[in-house]
Amino acid sequence: MAAEHTVRGLPRGKEGSLSVYICTVCGYDYDEAAGDPRHGIPPGTRWEDVPADWVCPVCGADKSMFENQGGKAETPAPAPMAAPAGQAAPQQGADAKRLSATASNLARAVQKQHRAGMADLFTQLADFFDGQSSPAGDWQTAADLLKEDLAGRYPAAFAAARADGDRGALRALNWGEKVGKIQANLLKRYNKEGDAAFEGSAFFVCEACGFIFVGEQAPEICPVCKVPRFKFARVGRGASA
Amino acid sequence: MIAVRNIRLCTKDCLCLFVCPTGATNTDNGQIDPDRCLAACRACVDACPSGAISKVPLNYPPQQPKLPGTLQAMNQLLDSRLAQERAADAMLAQAQTAIQRQFAQAMKMSLRVVAEDVLRESGYMLPQGQPARAFLNSLLDSPQPAGFPREAVERLLALLG
Numbered sequence A: 001m002a003a004e005h006t007v008r009g010l011p012r013g014k015e016g017s018l019s020v021y022i023c024t025v026c027g028y029d030y031d032e033a034a035g036d037p038r039h040g041i042p043p044g045t046r047w048e049d050v051p052a053d054w055v056c057p058v059c060g061a062d063k064s065m066f067e068n069q070g071g072k073a074e075t076p077a078p079a080p081m082a083a084p085a086g087q088a089a090p091q092q093g094a095d096a097k098r099l100s101a102t103a104s105n106l107a108r109a110v111q112k113q114h115r116a117g118m119a120d121l122f123t124q125l126a127d128f129f130d131g132q133s134s135p136a137g138d139w140q141t142a143a144d145l146l147k148e149d150l151a152g153r154y155p156a157a158f159a160a161a162r163a164d165g166d167r168g169a170l171r172a173l174n175w176g177e178k179v180g181k182i183q184a185n186l187l188k189r190y191n192k193e194g195d196a197a198f199e200g201s202a203f204f205v206c207e208a209c210g211f212i213f214v215g216e217q218a219p220e221i222c223p224v225c226k227v228p229r230f231k232f233a234r235v236g237r238g239a240s241a
Numbered sequence B: 001m002i003a004v005r006n007i008r009l010c011t012k013d014c015l016c017l018f019v020c021p022t023g024a025t026n027t028d029n030g031q032i033d034p035d036r037c038l039a040a041c042r043a044c045v046d047a048c049p050s051g052a053i054s055k056v057p058l059n060y061p062p063q064q065p066k067l068p069g070t071l072q073a074m075n076q077l078l079d080s081r082l083a084q085e086r087a088a089d090a091m092l093a094q095a096q097t098a099i100q101r102q103f104a105q106a107m108k109m110s111l112r113v114v115a116e117d118v119l120r121e122s123g124y125m126l127p128q129g130q131p132a133r134a135f136l137n138s139l140l141d142s143p144q145p146a147g148f149p150r151e152a153v154e155r156l157l158a159l160l161g
Helices: A003-009 A095-112 A116-132 A139-164 A167-198 B015-019 B043-047 B068-094 B098-120 B130-141 B150-160
Strands: A020-023 A029-031 A066-068 A202-206 A212-215 A232-235 B002-005 B053-056
Touching: A095 A116, A095 B068, A095 B098, A095 B130, A116 B150, A139 A167, A139 B068, A167 A212, A167 B068, A167 B098, A202 B098, A212 B098, A232 B098, B015 B043, B043 B053, B068 B098, B130 B150
Parallel strands: none
Antiparallel strands: A020 A029, A020 A066, A202 A212, A202 A232, B002 B053
């Protein structure tokens, strides 16, 4: 890739070779030679000339989530941060949430096993503990924690799962990290533009991996975990669960 | 083993009705009656032209073991993701516009799916597994707030066998 900087001694420009940038959430290729004409980016448009508000046409990730195909990110990646060892997220009042999520996860599992009676009981338990947990924080709290997750907790968990040879954990971390990037993108957009960011769009949440799609209709397959469209839940105007 | 029907794949060719020796496949809710389904029979699974029926076990093998290093790292992630869900709860409670409500709801749902996935890979994949049972037993063994659905937990432990 060093060659592209030194073609006939010219700086990167029209004469330099064109590069490909890959979406780290869904794997979409932005090829400078091809551009993205359907979204107003003509062929031959350099990555740095793609407008800052352009998003991945497949999954909606913003430019900061793309990497140069050579692995060299044009937008500097956050400096790797040491894992916040032993320093957990705010604990107070968190126990009920943990019990609720444990029960709702088991509810899903028995649902998959076609044990409907048990699913109702686990859901009852999950709802009870959700009612016991107290809401706390705001979008800034969530964005700050998520940033720490992406910089520290995910890399640390990837390293631990790799050391343990735990393929299941690696799979969950892979999906969770990608979904985290999309969540971080949406929080950033919302922080900047407020309600206008999502005017005229609907929200679709993938029930298998948690990927959030903002648009008119859910994608045909989930860009992160590849389940078909019917696995997306549409968040209605009334916005009850 | 009990036969289950995936209603999304079912094309109503009705061969399961023709071949079932007990009438278990003939119900009005689209599901096969587990009380009538015979453990060793798979006549409907083989006859179905759209592959909509499968047999699922009632008992499952032990789960893959989880090691302490992974568990600890997953645990820290879980705490953080659930703290984010509590923030989404707060934003949902304070929402004033339809978009604020929808965004908070979408984030809450998404965060819960991610948290559940972390838990699934932290020993809670199988409800029949030891960690899930220990979870239920620990709820019965410690003091709980008013309204705790104790009977539901006791019933779950009985059903899990």
